[in-house]
Amino acid sequence: MGYYSIKDIESLTGIKAHTIRIWEQRYRLVLPKRTDSNIRFYEDDDVKLLLNVALLNRKGYKISKIAELSKTDIRMSALKYSKKNTEYEDSINSLVLATYNLNENTFNKIFSDFVQTEGFENTIQRLIFPFLQRIGDLWVTNSLHPALEHFASNIIVKKLHYAIESVTKTKNKFFKFLLFLPPGEMHEIGLLYTNYLIRSRGHEVIYIGQNTPFNNLLEIIKNNNPDYLLTVYTNCQSEIDSIKLYESIIEIKPDVKIIFSGCSVLNKLSKFKSLPAYNKSVFVIDQPKEIHKFL
Numbered sequence: 001m002g003y004y005s006i007k008d009i010e011s012l013t014g015i016k017a018h019t020i021r022i023w024e025q026r027y028r029l030v031l032p033k034r035t036d037s038n039i040r041f042y043e044d045d046d047v048k049l050l051l052n053v054a055l056l057n058r059k060g061y062k063i064s065k066i067a068e069l070s071k072t073d074i075r076m077s078a079l080k081y082s083k084k085n086t087e088y089e090d091s092i093n094s095l096v097l098a099t100y101n102l103n104e105n106t107f108n109k110i111f112s113d114f115v116q117t118e119g120f121e122n123t124i125q126r127l128i129f130p131f132l133q134r135i136g137d138l139w140v141t142n143s144l145h146p147a148l149e150h151f152a153s154n155i156i157v158k159k160l161h162y163a164i165e166s167v168t169k170t171k172n173k174f175f176k177f178l179l180f181l182p183p184g185e186m187h188e189i190g191l192l193y194t195n196y197l198i199r200s201r202g203h204e205v206i207y208i209g210q211n212t213p214f215n216n217l218l219e220i221i222k223n224n225n226p227d228y229l230l231t232v233y234t235n236c237q238s239e240i241d242s243i244k245l246y247e248s249i250i251e252i253k254p255d256v257k258i259i260f261s262g263c264s265v266l267n268k269l270s271k272f273k274s275l276p277a278y279n280k281s282v283f284v285i286d287q288p289k290e291i292h293k294f295l
Contacts, residue, residue, distance in 0.1 A: 233262035
């Protein structure tokens, strides 16, 4: 059970402390507890409720209308926007709180419990990716500072590395995949998960990882003859020209298939669709799980 000051609530939800006090007095949305010295504090359930209230408020709900709803109805209304069922939303909120409190033990327990009931792949797709989206939203609104995002990301990266190392090696490998991130790209959770998916289906992976210089990449391609290349452009503002990268690779290995993903690529989808090789030797996927169609 966490204990939070009103400043903590402000940071987590993006709701100003003054506004929270007004909501308490006018609508009695949450009722803080008091210490023996009369200092107000909040608990996990209060934070979860206010996270959902903040979401609905950002979506255009008037606070007076939200206050008329029961806690269950507030929760269910928020779920329409998260597109997750109640169980998942609760777990996502619990991960957010564990991250805010730098509580690795709680984070690990939530993750492990989910794996036991849902399996590793569903845990990454249904729990971790939505959680990372939530963390990203909090970071953009300055509700959660980068060090906390790094804390959570490092735990997830460790779990992905462990899962990759635990994949049973097979003698017969079907395709060879080369996975890399372009210059300046450092967020590798999606790429690591794709690495796991490919290896777990018995294929070979050359994992280059973050921030790969183009010249080095072209040399590796020439020397290792992969069947597929896969890269992710996470940064929506990336100035790296993905079409130019494709053209450079095709010059040295015309028969290779290249799979692109990420925000920057999806924003230029019309340009990719205009390529004669689109859906023949160059492909765009929206999520890591779509790699299944190539395995």
